[in-house]
Amino acid sequence: MPEPRLWQLTAGSAVLGLVLAAGAVAAAGPWDNGQRKAERAEAVAAERTGGAHHAAARAAEGLPAAPEPAPSAPAVLGPLGAGTPAAAAAAGRPADLAAVLVPLLGNPGLGPLRTASVVDVATGKQLYGQGAATPMTPASTVKIATAAAALTALGPGHRIPTTVTAAPDGRRVTLTGGGDPTLDRAGLRRLAAGTARALRDRGVAQVTLTYDTSRYTGPAVHPIGPNENIAPVSALMLDEGRTDGSTSGPAPRSADPAGDTAAAFAALLRRAGVTVQGAPTAGRAPAGSTTVARTYSRPLAALVERMLTNSDNDLAEALARQTALKAKKPASFAGAQQAVRDRLESIGVPVAGARLADGSGLDRNDRLSAAALTTILTRAADPARPELRPVLTGLPVGGFTGTLAGRYADPAATPGAGTVRAKTGTLTGVNTLAGTVVTADGRLLAFAFLAGRTPSPYAAQPALDRLSAALAPNG
Known part of the structure; x- marks a missing residue:
C-alpha cells in the first residue's frame, strides 16, 4: 500500500479527529434508521471478554508480557513525546493492539472466520492485522467501496437528472430516467408543472406519454430476488419504489x-391541465425531441452520506451504475462490478481476490478484504483527496445515527458512542464493521473487522462493537 505524504496526513488526521470527536452527531446527517431488520435490532449483550483476560490471552498467544510500541509510534508520535508505551497508555491508546484485540477476536460470537485490519491514518501503516489481505464476504461494508468509486469517477458535486422531452409536434412526451432512485413526489410534481407550461406555450393540450429506462441494461431484479431490502433496479423510480x-x-x-x-407523472400532468391519452408505455423519445423539463438529485456527496448512514441498497446500486456509465461500460450488475473495481485499483486499493458482484453488499458472492476497506478509509482522509471526504462523513455515528443508532448503548462495556464511526454489514451468518475512531491522543485510526459463519447478529454485533470500542478513548 503506498504510503501517503506524512506531514499532510498528520495534520489532516489531527484536524479531522478533533472534528469527528467534537461534532460527530451534527455532521452525520439526518438519517436515523437502519436498512435491515437485523441491523436495526438492538444488540443483545453476549459473554464479555475484556481487559481482565488480556494478560492470560497474551501468554496463550505466545506474545511478550510487556506491550510494545505500535509501528507508527516512533515516526509520528516520537516528536510529540508520545512514542513510548507508557505515554501511549497514559493517553488512552493501546501501545500494542495485539494485546487488546486478540482476546476480543476470539469471542465465539464472531464465528470461526474472522479477519481484521487497523491502520494509522496519518501514516498509512497497519497497526494490527489478522488475515487482513484475505477476501471475505463484506455484506454492506462494500458500500464504502461503492462510495469511493462513485466519488472518484464523478466528483462530489455530480447530480443525477430526470428529464422530460417532447416530440417536434409536442404531442408525444417522454419521461426519461437518469438513474436517480431518490426522485420524490415533489420533484415529479416540478417536472409535471414545467412540462405543462412548455406544452401550453406550444398550444398543445393533449399528449401521449412514454417512459424511457434504457440508461440501465441487464437484469433489473437483484440476484437475491424480490425483497423488501431492494426494489427492482431501474433508471426511473419514485421514492426507491417504496409503497408505504x-x-x-x-x-x-x-x-x-x-x-x-410514469403513471404518477401522468396523473400529475392531468392535474396540471394536460390531457394524457391512454396509459403510459415504455419507449424512447422520437428523433428531434427537445427537453421541456428536468430535475436533479441532490449532489453526489449527499447521496453518498445518505447511502452509508442508512445502508441504502437502492442508492448503492444506483451509484455503482453511475460509475459504470462514467466509464462507458454497461450500466448493469456486470458493468458496475468492473467499473467499481477499476476505480478502486486506480487509487491504490488492493483488489486481489476481490469480487464486487453488486454495489449494495446483498450478494453473498461479494468478496473484499479488511485491508482493502482500511485502505479506502485512509484514502478518504488524505488531504490530497477531498473528493472522498463524504466516505468518512457519511459513516454512522456509534450510539447516535443510522445503523449504529442502537449500538454502543452500554458505555461501561463499549465506550465508543460518539467516537466510533462505522459502516455496518449484516447478512445471515455474516457480520462486519468498518470505519474510523479517534483515540484519546487525537489520532485517527481506520479499522475493518469481518466475521463469517456467525451464530447470530445478536452475538456478533456486540463483539464487533467491543473491538472498535477498544480503539477508542478509555477502550
Missing part, C-alpha cells in the same frame, strides 16, 4: 418502479 411512504429500512416495494412512476 417510508424513507429508509425494509419496505414493501413496487414490482414495476418505472411503470408506477
Whole structure:
C-alpha cells in the first residue's frame, strides 16, 4: 500500500479527529434508521471478554508480557513525546493492539472466520492485522467501496437528472430516467408543472406519454430476488419504489418502479391541465425531441452520506451504475462490478481476490478484504483527496445515527458512542464493521473487522462493537 505524504496526513488526521470527536452527531446527517431488520435490532449483550483476560490471552498467544510500541509510534508520535508505551497508555491508546484485540477476536460470537485490519491514518501503516489481505464476504461494508468509486469517477458535486422531452409536434412526451432512485413526489410534481407550461406555450393540450429506462441494461431484479431490502433496479423510480411512504429500512416495494412512476407523472400532468391519452408505455423519445423539463438529485456527496448512514441498497446500486456509465461500460450488475473495481485499483486499493458482484453488499458472492476497506478509509482522509471526504462523513455515528443508532448503548462495556464511526454489514451468518475512531491522543485510526459463519447478529454485533470500542478513548 503506498504510503501517503506524512506531514499532510498528520495534520489532516489531527484536524479531522478533533472534528469527528467534537461534532460527530451534527455532521452525520439526518438519517436515523437502519436498512435491515437485523441491523436495526438492538444488540443483545453476549459473554464479555475484556481487559481482565488480556494478560492470560497474551501468554496463550505466545506474545511478550510487556506491550510494545505500535509501528507508527516512533515516526509520528516520537516528536510529540508520545512514542513510548507508557505515554501511549497514559493517553488512552493501546501501545500494542495485539494485546487488546486478540482476546476480543476470539469471542465465539464472531464465528470461526474472522479477519481484521487497523491502520494509522496519518501514516498509512497497519497497526494490527489478522488475515487482513484475505477476501471475505463484506455484506454492506462494500458500500464504502461503492462510495469511493462513485466519488472518484464523478466528483462530489455530480447530480443525477430526470428529464422530460417532447416530440417536434409536442404531442408525444417522454419521461426519461437518469438513474436517480431518490426522485420524490415533489420533484415529479416540478417536472409535471414545467412540462405543462412548455406544452401550453406550444398550444398543445393533449399528449401521449412514454417512459424511457434504457440508461440501465441487464437484469433489473437483484440476484437475491424480490425483497423488501431492494426494489427492482431501474433508471426511473419514485421514492426507491417504496409503497408505504417510508424513507429508509425494509419496505414493501413496487414490482414495476418505472411503470408506477410514469403513471404518477401522468396523473400529475392531468392535474396540471394536460390531457394524457391512454396509459403510459415504455419507449424512447422520437428523433428531434427537445427537453421541456428536468430535475436533479441532490449532489453526489449527499447521496453518498445518505447511502452509508442508512445502508441504502437502492442508492448503492444506483451509484455503482453511475460509475459504470462514467466509464462507458454497461450500466448493469456486470458493468458496475468492473467499473467499481477499476476505480478502486486506480487509487491504490488492493483488489486481489476481490469480487464486487453488486454495489449494495446483498450478494453473498461479494468478496473484499479488511485491508482493502482500511485502505479506502485512509484514502478518504488524505488531504490530497477531498473528493472522498463524504466516505468518512457519511459513516454512522456509534450510539447516535443510522445503523449504529442502537449500538454502543452500554458505555461501561463499549465506550465508543460518539467516537466510533462505522459502516455496518449484516447478512445471515455474516457480520462486519468498518470505519474510523479517534483515540484519546487525537489520532485517527481506520479499522475493518469481518466475521463469517456467525451464530447470530445478536452475538456478533456486540463483539464487533467491543473491538472498535477498544480503539477508542478509555477502550
